[in-house]
Amino acid sequence: IFPPCTSDYYQSNDLLTPEEQALRMRVRQSVEKEVAPIMAEYWEKAAFPFHIIPKLGALRIAGGTIKGYGCPGLSITASAIATAEVARVDASCSTFILVHSSLAMLTIALCGSEAQKQKYLPSLAELKTVACWGLTEPDYGSDASALKTTATKVEGGWMLDGQKRWIGNATFADVLIIFARNTTTNQINGYIVNKNVPGLKATKIENKIGLRMVQNGDILLKQVFVPDEDRLPGVTSFQDTNKVLAVSRVMVSWQPIGISMGVYDMCHRYLKERKQFGAPLAAFQINQEKLVHMLGNVQAMILIGWRLCKLYETGKMTPGQASMGKSWITVKARETVALGRELLGGNGILSDFLVAKAFCDLEPIYTYEGTYDINSLVTGREITGFASFKPAA
Numbered sequence: 001i002f003p004p005c006t007s008d009y010y011q012s013n014d015l016l017t018p019e020e021q022a023l024r025m026r027v028r029q030s031v032e033k034e035v036a037p038i039m040a041e042y043w044e045k046a047a048f049p050f051h052i053i054p055k056l057g058a059l060r061i062a063g064g065t066i067k068g069y070g071c072p073g074l075s076i077t078a079s080a081i082a083t084a085e086v087a088r089v090d091a092s093c094s095t096f097i098l099v100h101s102s103l104a105m106l107t108i109a110l111c112g113s114e115a116q117k118q119k120y121l122p123s124l125a126e127l128k129t130v131a132c133w134g135l136t137e138p139d140y141g142s143d144a145s146a147l148k149t150t151a152t153k154v155e156g157g158w159m160l161d162g163q164k165r166w167i168g169n170a171t172f173a174d175v176l177i178i179f180a181r182n183t184t185t186n187q188i189n190g191y192i193v194n195k196n197v198p199g200l201k202a203t204k205i206e207n208k209i210g211l212r213m214v215q216n217g218d219i220l221l222k223q224v225f226v227p228d229e230d231r232l233p234g235v236t237s238f239q240d241t242n243k244v245l246a247v248s249r250v251m252v253s254w255q256p257i258g259i260s261m262g263v264y265d266m267c268h269r270y271l272k273e274r275k276q277f278g279a280p281l282a283a284f285q286i287n288q289e290k291l292v293h294m295l296g297n298v299q300a301m302i303l304i305g306w307r308l309c310k311l312y313e314t315g316k317m318t319p320g321q322a323s324m325g326k327s328w329i330t331v332k333a334r335e336t337v338a339l340g341r342e343l344l345g346g347n348g349i350l351s352d353f354l355v356a357k358a359f360c361d362l363e364p365i366y367t368y369e370g371t372y373d374i375n376s377l378v379t380g381r382e383i384t385g386f387a388s389f390k391p392a393a
């Protein structure tokens, strides 16, 4: 049984509206019931539990903040809280939803035509179909704006050629958002590629040490034809991907918050139950200090994440603020889960006890949607006026 939530020490739940609080409890109860009992087994197998997709769909959180087209139209705070609640129990499940919702669906909502929104968003919102988002390439990760996949104009559409790497949900996605360089303009454009088109191949990346349930793939595009109506009109340059990433980074910030909450809850229960030297582990000063350190981190992470949502909701959030949220919160979460892993002793390295699993799951989160370094440089550029992504010549 998943432990009760004991991490809201500063009662930040009071900052939420009654609707947001109700959503939080609905998501918490559902993932504790449906996901918690199976997650360690699927994580070990590095397999995705497809049978839970309809249950995640029934939560009505996919599509998050998108209004209309069958999407829930949640506030970003509500969407973020839902992300944290899923991640508190299992980070892989929350990544599955985030890639689908905050990256792929949001790209269609922000950059798609009216016809594309009507065609794709309703079934994606119900998770009847699944989407992925392909920006990264084998040779272009942090330097994604230099990507090499090409889109060449042909009669009635575009021909895509190239490779993508690390793409979450790629092996089974029905809808693939692919970014490619328009060979006429040399700018980055976005395309909606449907599953099973000739020339498209996705292969699962094996041997990941974190987010093992997420099916990350290498995508090969060899003369893949995309009709004109599936080119995203709102992606005319690399800057347009940043419109999506700035919002998505707010959501991703709430994953480490949720993971840290779950780890704290696990440790809090464990220290009270397990005894050494004739006393509960919770009675030892060093253990208490670690627990309090973790709890303090969680309060600070929640308050920064919450403030970020409010800045977004009032139209004041800057890309640098979103990047600092993602980078700082992820660093604090890394510290928090490492302390938790220590507190569980030997059980801290077993995936059955959640903490080791969470410890590993944080590593890819530290890296994706911009590494800690890259997000720091985005904020650094904003506060100093100097871009320092490229080494001095």
Ligand code: FAD
Residues within 6 Å of the ligand: 099, 133, 134, 135, 136, 140, 141, 142, 143, 165, 166, 167, 168, 211, 216, 364, 367, 368, 369, 370, 371, 372, 373, 374, 377, 388, 389, 390
């Ligand atoms: P590199 O860019 O090679 O970086 C290596 C190191 O160098 C890092 O520490 C980095 O911070 C540092 N570095 C690089 N450039 C600089 C610089 N200018 N200054 C200082 N330090 C620098 N991508 C997608 O498009 N879609 C997905 O769904 C997706 N899902 C992912 C899921 C997982 C599990 C993982 C691991 C990755 C995923 N990614 C996805 C890709 C992810 O966004 C990239 O891994 C990330 O951007 C880093 O790129 P890289 O791995 O090539 O590292």
